Amino acid sequence: MSIQDLIRPTVKALKPYSSARDEYQGNSDAMVFLDANENPFENGVNRYPDPQQRTVKSLLSKIKSIPQKNILLGNGSDEVLDLIYRAFCEPNQDNIITLPPTYGMYSVLANINAVAIKRVQLDENFQPKVDAILEEADSNSKLLFLCSPNNPTANSFKAKSIERLVREFKGIVVIDEAYIDFSNEESWASRLNEFPNLIVTQTLSKAYGMAGIRLGICYASEEIISVINRIKPPYNVNELTQQKAIAQLEQNELTQQQVASILSERDILVEELDAISFVSKIYPTDANFVLAKVDDATKRYNELIEKGIVIRNRTTQPGCENCLRFTVGTKEENEVLIKALKALE
Numbered sequence: 001m002s003i004q005d006l007i008r009p010t011v012k013a014l015k016p017y018s019s020a021r022d023e024y025q026g027n028s029d030a031m032v033f034l035d036a037n038e039n040p041f042e043n044g045v046n047r048y049p050d051p052q053q054r055t056v057k058s059l060l061s062k063i064k065s066i067p068q069k070n071i072l073l074g075n076g077s078d079e080v081l082d083l084i085y086r087a088f089c090e091p092n093q094d095n096i097i098t099l100p101p102t103y104g105m106y107s108v109l110a111n112i113n114a115v116a117i118k119r120v121q122l123d124e125n126f127q128p129k130v131d132a133i134l135e136e137a138d139s140n141s142k143l144l145f146l147c148s149p150n151n152p153t154a155n156s157f158k159a160k161s162i163e164r165l166v167r168e169f170k171g172i173v174v175i176d177e178a179y180i181d182f183s184n185e186e187s188w189a190s191r192l193n194e195f196p197n198l199i200v201t202q203t204l205s206k207a208y209g210m211a212g213i214r215l216g217i218c219y220a221s222e223e224i225i226s227v228i229n230r231i232k233p234p235y236n237v238n239e240l241t242q243q244k245a246i247a248q249l250e251q252n253e254l255t256q257q258q259v260a261s262i263l264s265e266r267d268i269l270v271e272e273l274d275a276i277s278f279v280s281k282i283y284p285t286d287a288n289f290v291l292a293k294v295d296d297a298t299k300r301y302n303e304l305i306e307k308g309i310v311i312r313n314r315t316t317q318p319g320c321e322n323c324l325r326f327t328v329g330t331k332e333e334n335e336v337l338i339k340a341l342k343a344l345e
């Protein structure tokens with residue numbers, strides 16, 4: 001398979017915008033910058049940010065053991081996913097494959113980009129039906145989205161199934177690893193060298209505790225990274241976001257401690273939920289949330305709202321009838337939730 005054949009012709013032909021910071025990349029010490037029409041009076045953000053976010057990438061590169069040249073950053077993973085659509089999917093011609101129940105953005109972005117959606121529902125254990133997916137694919141199927149650990153089901157997909165899909169799908173396979181930092185599975189980003197058609201996305205929004213700054217991460221081959229670089233807005237990650245991300249990534253032990261605490265609280269939460277009379281099933285979780293089946297999801301959702309607790313009602317998702325999704329909070333928050341649920345028994 002040639003990645004070049006998967007890229008949209010318009011993107012291949014594009015001459016990218018060249019920003020002032022792209023054109024001069026030398027040492028910034030002791031230089032006088034009169035190239036970008038900025039206001040010269042220092043206030044911390046009067047200069048344009050680094051369009052290649054080199055300091056953030058170098059920290060990520062160390063933490064994740066992925067070379068910097070295989071990393072691209074975006075304004076949240078939502079921007080990264082949108083850029084992937086725009087690089088590979090020709091509007092009103094190509095299609096993508098998504099595996100419901102899963103993250104809603106894949107189909108929203110398909111609709112925005114006028115790209116058709118093929119859906120192959122996960123099996124009863126929320127695992128991908130590999131043969132059915134490969135059969136569903138046609139020559140216009142450019143992207144296959146695998147969300148692992150999957151939102152809202154919380155489980156990881158079997159490595160064997162993922163590997164077969166990456167090997168046999170004749171387009172780009174995007175593995176959304178938004179929850180990988182909570183998982184026991186290894187990131188697929190460590191195997192980019194084996195699979196030229198693989199894109200792995202991650203985010204600082206979940207385990208890293210930085211949903212507010214909007215920083216999404218894309219790991220892929222240099223070839224794919226350079227395609228997406230051509231179409232990304234030049235200054236897509238702002239200066240404040242870069243500064244905050246750097247500060248957070250420099251204290252990575254704190255994130256690891258918080259993840260460990262969330263995971264141990266998750267186990268307690270699962271036990272407590274299991275003891276609630278109207279909870280009939282708790283699905284295995286490899287993430288920082290729990291999917292549970294109850295007697296009447298909409299009724300229980302509304303009752304919790306009345307008690308000031310907001311969870312996610314997933315009952316309308318395929319295969320998730322009467323399912324509620326609980327994010328793991330602090331010890332105190334989880335106790336408030338369990339107390340409220342007990343009062344509803």
Ligand SMILES: *Cc1c(COP(=O)(O)O)cnc(C)c1O
Binds near residue numbers: 103147151202204214
């Ligand atoms: C939360 C989440 C994201 C994160 O998106 P950002 O735009 O980076 O905040 C991505 N994928 C899935 C499946 C998620 O649940």
